[in-house]
Each structure stands twice: as structure tokens, then as C-alpha cells.
Amino acid sequence: MLRRILISILAPFLAVLLAFSVGAIVIYILGENPLYVYKILLVNSVTKVDGWGYVLFNATPLIFSGLAVALAFKGGLFNIGVEGQIYIGAFACAWFGITFDVHPLIGIPVGLIFAMIFGGLWGVIAGYLKARFGAHEVINTIMLNFIAIALTNYLVNNPFKEPGQINPIPQTKELFSGSIIPRVYPLFNRIGINLSPSVPLNYTFFIAIFFCILVWYFLERTRWGYEIKAVGLNPRASRYGGINPNYIIILTMFLSGALGGLAGVNDVMGYRHRFLDGFSRGTGFTGIAVALLGKNNPIGIVFASILFGILDRGALAMDVFTNTPRELIRVIQAIIIIFVAIGNEFIFRLLQRLERESE
Amino acid sequence: MIGGILSLELLVSALRMSVPLTFASLGGVFSERGGVVNIALEGIMLVGAFGAVVGTYFTNNPWIGLLTAMSFGFLIALIHAVVSITFRINQIISGTALNIMSAGLTTFLSRLIFKAAGSSPHIEGMIQWRFPGTNWQISPLIVIMFAVIIVSQIVIFKTRYGLRLRACGENPYAADSLGVNVIRMRYSGVLISGVLGGLGGAFLSLEHARVFVEGMTTGRGFIALAGMIFGRWTPLGSFSACFLFGLAEALRMRLEGFGIPTQFIQMIPYIVTMCVLIGVVGRAVAPAYDGIPFEK
Numbered sequence: 001m002l003r004r005i006l007i008s009i010l011a012p013f014l015a016v017l018l019a020f021s022v023g024a025i026v027i028y029i030l031g032e033n034p035l036y037v038y039k040i041l042l043v044n045s046v047t048k049v050d051g052w053g054y055v056l057f058n059a060t061p062l063i064f065s066g067l068a069v070a071l072a073f074k075g076g077l078f079n080i081g082v083e084g085q086i087y088i089g090a091f092a093c094a095w096f097g098i099t100f101d102v103h104p105l106i107g108i109p110v111g112l113i114f115a116m117i118f119g120g121l122w123g124v125i126a127g128y129l130k131a132r133f134g135a136h137e138v139i140n141t142i143m144l145n146f147i148a149i150a151l152t153n154y155l156v157n158n159p160f161k162e163p164g165q166i167n168p169i170p171q172t173k174e175l176f177s178g179s180i181i182p183r184v185y186p187l188f189n190r191i192g193i194n195l196s197p198s199v200p201l202n203y204t205f206f207i208a209i210f211f212c213i214l215v216w217y218f219l220e221r222t223r224w225g226y227e228i229k230a231v232g233l234n235p236r237a238s239r240y241g242g243i244n245p246n247y248i249i250i251l252t253m254f255l256s257g258a259l260g261g262l263a264g265v266n267d268v269m270g271y272r273h274r275f276l277d278g279f280s281r282g283t284g285f286t287g288i289a290v291a292l293l294g295k296n297n298p299i300g301i302v303f304a305s306i307l308f309g310i311l312d313r314g315a316l317a318m319d320v321f322t323n324t325p326r327e328l329i330r331v332i333q334a335i336i337i338i339f340v341a342i343g344n345e346f347i348f349r350l351l352q353r354l355e356r357e358s359e
Numbered sequence: 360m361i362g363g364i365l366s367l368e369l370l371v372s373a374l375r376m377s378v379p380l381t382f383a384s385l386g387g388v389f390s391e392r393g394g395v396v397n398i399a400l401e402g403i404m405l406v407g408a409f410g411a412v413v414g415t416y417f418t419n420n421p422w423i424g425l426l427t428a429m430s431f432g433f434l435i436a437l438i439h440a441v442v443s444i445t446f447r448i449n450q451i452i453s454g455t456a457l458n459i460m461s462a463g464l465t466t467f468l469s470r471l472i473f474k475a476a477g478s479s480p481h482i483e484g485m486i487q488w489r490f491p492g493t494n495w496q497i498s499p500l501i502v503i504m505f506a507v508i509i510v511s512q513i514v515i516f517k518t519r520y521g522l523r524l525r526a527c528g529e530n531p532y533a534a535d536s537l538g539v540n541v542i543r544m545r546y547s548g549v550l551i552s553g554v555l556g557g558l559g560g561a562f563l564s565l566e567h568a569r570v571f572v573e574g575m576t577t578g579r580g581f582i583a584l585a586g587m588i589f590g591r592w593t594p595l596g597s598f599s600a601c602f603l604f605g606l607a608e609a610l611r612m613r614l615e616g617f618g619i620p621t622q623f624i625q626m627i628p629y630i631v632t633m634c635v636l637i638g639v640v641g642r643a644v645a646p647a648y649d650g651i652p653f654e655k
Contacts, residue, residue: 030471078451135636136588138398138451142581143629154622288455325470330463337456338438341448 007351011343012293012300016307019335026331027324040321041314051313053185053199057266059302059309060201061086061280063208064263065287066305067215068256070296074219075252076232081126081141082260083284084148089119089261090268091152094172094275095160097179097268107178111269112207112262119261120254122148127253131246137253149278156277170277181207181270202270211262212298218255228252260284282330289337295344308333369609375566377598377605378504379404382559383583384590384597385511386552391592392515393548394528396650398454399439400556401580402461406431407560409465412479412571413472421485425500425561432557433550435461440549444542447652458580466573479571482564500562507555511594524548528646531653541653556580578629585632589639592646600635607631 024034072079219225230238294300315326390397407428414427487496515521526534590596
């Protein structure tokens with residue numbers, strides 16, 4: 001058992017190492033010292049308490065986004081539309097927060113539910129088209145990304161634009177205090193961790209961890225979770241088992257979209273306290289990398305999100321202190337995806353062979 | 360009379376808008392007829408658009424730009440081929456990774472080369488070809504496109520290569536048992552799609568915009584794939600479908616300034632694409648082994 005776990009961690013670990021080696025070669029060709037650039041990348045993220053605060057803050061939406069992709073994967077679907085679901089979910093909870101002035105005990109949960117329902121419904125569009133017409137969910141979810149970005153861009157520029165706003169990026173007005181998820185620094189300071197008030201890490205991070213457990217429980221211990229996995233493994237066989245795959249496809253896309261919608265909460269309810277146009281910048285796509293690196297496993301997803309959180313934080317420092325453009329990080333992310341996919345496949349075959357030999 | 364001129368103008372504009380889509384769509388036909396789904400076409404178009412500008416920027420010769428675009432597209436397609444054919448990794452995962460990589464790489468390189476965020480300097484476009492004896496001008500790339508459509512239709516349906524390629528997409532095991540080198544055929548389909556996708560991207564930057572803008576393909580690679588599906592994986596059908604998308608885009612540009620919020624007008628191509636995908640159900644059947652890795 002222990003050997004199996006070690007072997008399965010090996011692939012992601014090697015993939016990350018290899019991707020960074022490729023990155024180092026690129027940095028070297030550009031005439032900089034890779035070790036120096038990587039040191040900058042790490043010093044500003046993992047050697048200080050505040051750095052860790054930012055890392056976990058960055059990881060928060062990635063956890064949701066990775067869970068969204070992973071849940072769809074389990075059901076045999078590619079949800080490349082998380083980016084769109086993030087925008088729709090974020091706008092939905094922002095709308096609730098700027099419209100209703102309620103007590104936090106109502107405002108926060110209802111805000112979360114709004115993000116889930118609208119993100120979920122956005123996901124259902126592609127799910128329904130797949131179940132009813134057999135239309136390709138990959139292309140449809142991508143089309144829905146563009147539509148969601150244009151739609152929220154319209155909403156935040158026209159009916160919901162903050163009056164008298166001077167910020168060049170359009171935004172809504174501020175949420176009522178009842179829908180704001182507070183920052184964690186008071187709690188951390190009380191237990192002796194010296195986190196500055198300027199660090200935006202907020203309780204959404206703990207909600208994300210809670211959802212990791214929830215998704216794990218759902219997939220492993222409930223009937224719906226079982227049915228989703230059954231359809232993902234073999235839709236035809238699951239039909240003989242009395243499952244209606246079309247119904248499960250729609251359910252899977254709703255739940256995946258709901259998790260995607262939650263990925264928009266961190267920024268809206270926990271950080272800016274408003275909806276800012278175009279705020280997500282690819283979190284939905286990074287979720288694909290996160291899910292793959294974390295092997296669709298909630299614990300793996302947390303670690304993968306933290307790694308990408310470190311990269312995001314480090315990218316900022318890289319931009320400021322070195323001549324290497326931060327987009328190198330995106331290239332490294334893509335290389336990680338490819339290497340980890342190849343690595344997983346190899347390990348999978350290796351394990352199969354080992355099992356066959358031991359029989 | 361005015362209506363007549365307007366509609367002719369509209370058709371010309373639709374044709375121009377359909378060029379990048381058609382090239383990418385033809386690329387999709389070659390790749391998927393051989394059994395490899397290529398959603399990396401979005402990224403391939405993007406590096407093509409970038410390559411065209413880089414090549415033209417350094418040589419002042421748009422034809423060199425075209426060659427650069429094709430070779431950049433070829434390289435991305437080569438990675439897709441190695442990952443999804445040789446290593447038999449899920450083709451959607453490989454394609455998605457390459458799309459992310461292309462977006463990052465073009466932005467990264469564009470900032471390094473042009474020292475500016477967002478877009479490149481303006482470049483010279485292609486010299487238009489003139490119809491003999493008239494004032495009519497046409498982009499050489501449009502002429503090339505029609506040539507490629509016809510050649511592709513013949514190659515895929517009338518040559519031995521085309522027959523073998525289709526066999527690899529319909530039943531690679533049968534093809535293999537008859538001595539066809541499935542791996543090599545699939546490589547060829549994917550690599551051709553890289554070259555064609557690169558050309559499509561080149562039209563975007565060389566002809567439409569005369570500049571490279573980060574992320575300028577805005578989903579056209581995926582729309583091209585929808586066109587391929589609508590065109591039932593045939594070159595002529597794909598062109599017809601892409602012309603339809605081009606028409607939607609041309610109409611979209613006409614609609615601007617009529618008081619409809621621009622964001623809703625921007626959505627049109629994406630909504631049309633989704634409707635088309637719904638409309639083809641039951642009529643468009645993909646090659647049987649499209650998307651399934653071949654393991655000897």
C-alpha cells in the first residue's frame with residue numbers, strides 16, 4: 001500500500017521537477033541565472049508568514065476550480081468551462097451582496113448558495129446539450145466561457161456599474177457588510193501567528209478545505225457519487241446497472257459548475273468586496289492543471305493548488321526583481337500538465353504490470 | 360441597387376472572415392480523419408498569428424512571415440503528436456495543455472521581443488493580388504485557401520494516402536493488419552493540421568489586424584472545429600460551414616452601432632457555434648476511432 005502511494009506521488013513530483021528544469025533552461029538562454037530567478041520566486045512566497053498568507057489566498061480559488069474539473073473528470077466529462085462558471089458565480093454572489101443588506105449569518109451562506117446555483121446552472125447548459133443532443137461538451141463549455149465573460153462585462157459596464165467610479169477597470173459598488181467574508185489575520189494573531197492585516201487571506205480558504213472533504217465524501221460514500229463515477233467509467237454498463245447516464249451527466253455538470261461558481265467567491269466576497277471586470281484571468285484553466293497534478297483527489301488538489309499559489313506569488317516577484325517575464329510561469333504550468341499526464345500514464349502501466357506479475 | 364452592393368460587400372467580408380476558420384478547420388479534418396482530436400488548434404492558430412508577425416517584423420517580408428507561422432504551428436502540432444500518439448495521452452488533455460502553453464509562450468515571447476505588453480508594433484501586410492484587367496484585388500491567402508480546399512478534398516477522398524488516413528480514423532486495427540503504418544499516418548494528419556492551423560492564424564495577424572495582439576484568436580480554433588463537425592469532416596463541407604460562421608461575423612460587424620450593446624454582438628459567433636453543434640446531431644458522425652489512442 002505504502003509503495004503504491006509512493007509510486008503514485010512520484011509522477012507529479014518528477015513532472016514538476018522536469019518542468020522547472022525546462023524553465024531553468026529558458027531562463028539561462030535569456031541570459032539570467034536560473035538559481036537566482038528561482039530563489040526570488042521562493043523567497044517572496046514561502047520564507048515569510050505573509051508570503052504564505054498570499055500563497056494560501058491564491059490557492060483558495062484554485063482548490064474550488066480544481067475540484068470542479070476533477071468532479072467532471074470522474075463523471076467522464078471535460079469541464080473546460082470553469083472560467084465562465086467562475087464569472088457567473090462571482091457575479092451572482094456580488095449581485096446578492098450589493099442588493100440585500102442582511103446579517104452575516106444569512107448573507108454569507110446565501111451568497112455562497114447564489115454562486116453555486118448560478119455557476120451550476122451555467123454548467124448545466126453544456127450538460128443538457130450533451131445529454132439531450134450529444135453535443136460536444138468541450139467546445140460548448142469553451143463557447144460558454146466567452147459568452148459568460150461578455151455577459152458579465154456588459155452587466156458590470158452598464159446596469160451594475162458603480163456610479164461615479166474612477167477606476168479604469170469597471171466594477172460594481174461595494175457589497176453590504178453582511179455578505180463580506182472576513183480576513184483571517186485577527187484569528188491568526190490571537191493564536192500567535194504574525195500575519196499582517198494587509199494579507200487578503202480570508203475564511204474562504206477554510207470553506208475550500210471543507211468542500212474538499214465534502215466532495216471526497218460525496219464521491220466515495222454517497223449513491224450519487226457512485227453513479228457519477230460509474231457513468232464516467234462506462235456509460236453503457238451503468239445503463240445496464242439501472243443508472244440513467246443522461247440524468248447523471250446533467251447532475252455532474254451542475255455540481256461541477258457549482259464548484260466553479262464557488263471559485264469566484266474568494267475575490268468577490270473575501271477580497272475586493274465587489275465584482276471587478278475580468279478578475280479571474282485563467283483560474284478556470286489552471287484548475288485543469290491542478291486537477292491533473294492532484295490526480296483528481298481532494299487532498300492532492302489542495303497540495304497542487306498550494307504549489308500553483310506559490311508560482312503565482314513568485315511570478316509577481318519575478319516580474320519586479322528580474323528581467324524574466326512572468327508568463328514563463330504559465331509556460332511552466334503547461335509543461336507540468338503534459339509531463340504529469342505522461343508520468344501518470346507510465347506509472348499506471350507500471351502498476352498494472354506489477355499487479356499482473358504478482359498474480 | 361444599394362442593397363445589391365451591400366450584399367456583395369457583405370459576402371466579400373464574410374469570405375475574409377471565414378479564411379482563418381477554414382484553414383484551421385481543414386487542419387482539423389486531416390487530424391481527425393486520422394483519428395486524433397486536435398483541440399490544440401486554438402493554440403496552433405495563436406502561435407501562427409504570432410509567428411507571422413515575428414517573421415515579417417524581422418525580414419519585412421510577409422511570405423517569410425507565412426513560413427514562420429507554418430513552422431510554429433508545425434512545432435505545436437508535433438508536441439501534440441508525440442504526446443497523444445506516441446505516449447497515448449488523452450488527446451483533450453494534451454490539447455488543453457498546449458492551448459495554455461501557446462497562450463503563455465506567445466505572450467512571454469512577445470514581451471521579450473517587442474518590449475511592450477499587449478501587442479506588437481504594426482507590420483506590413485501582404486501585397487494584394489490584382490485580377491488582370493480590373494481593379495479587383497484579392498489576398499494571396501484567399502487564393503491559397505481555395506487551392507488548399509480543392510487539394511484537400513482530392514487528397515482525402517481520391518488518393519491512396521487519403522484512404523489510408525481515413526482507415527486509421529475509422530478502424531486503425533484493420534488498417535494495421537493490412538500493413539498501414541497507423542502511427543506514421545496519424546502523425547502526418549496532426550502535422551498537416553499544424554501547418555494549416557498556423558496559416559489560419561497568419562491570416563488573422565497579417566491580413567485582419569496587421570499586428571499581433573495577445574490572445575487574439577479568441578476561440579476561433581474551437582469555432583473551426585465546430586465548422587469541421589458541421590461540415591461532416593469533409594474539406595468542402597468545412598469550408599461551407601466556416602463561410603456561414605464568417606457570415607455571422609460579418610453581420611456582427613454590420614450590427615455594431617445600431618444601439619445593441621457590443622457585448623451581445625460579440626457573443627453572436629459563440630452562440631451560432633453552439634446552435635450549429637446542436638443542429639448537426641444525428642447527421643454528423645465522427646470517424647469511429649476519432650480520439651482513441653492506437654495501441655499495437
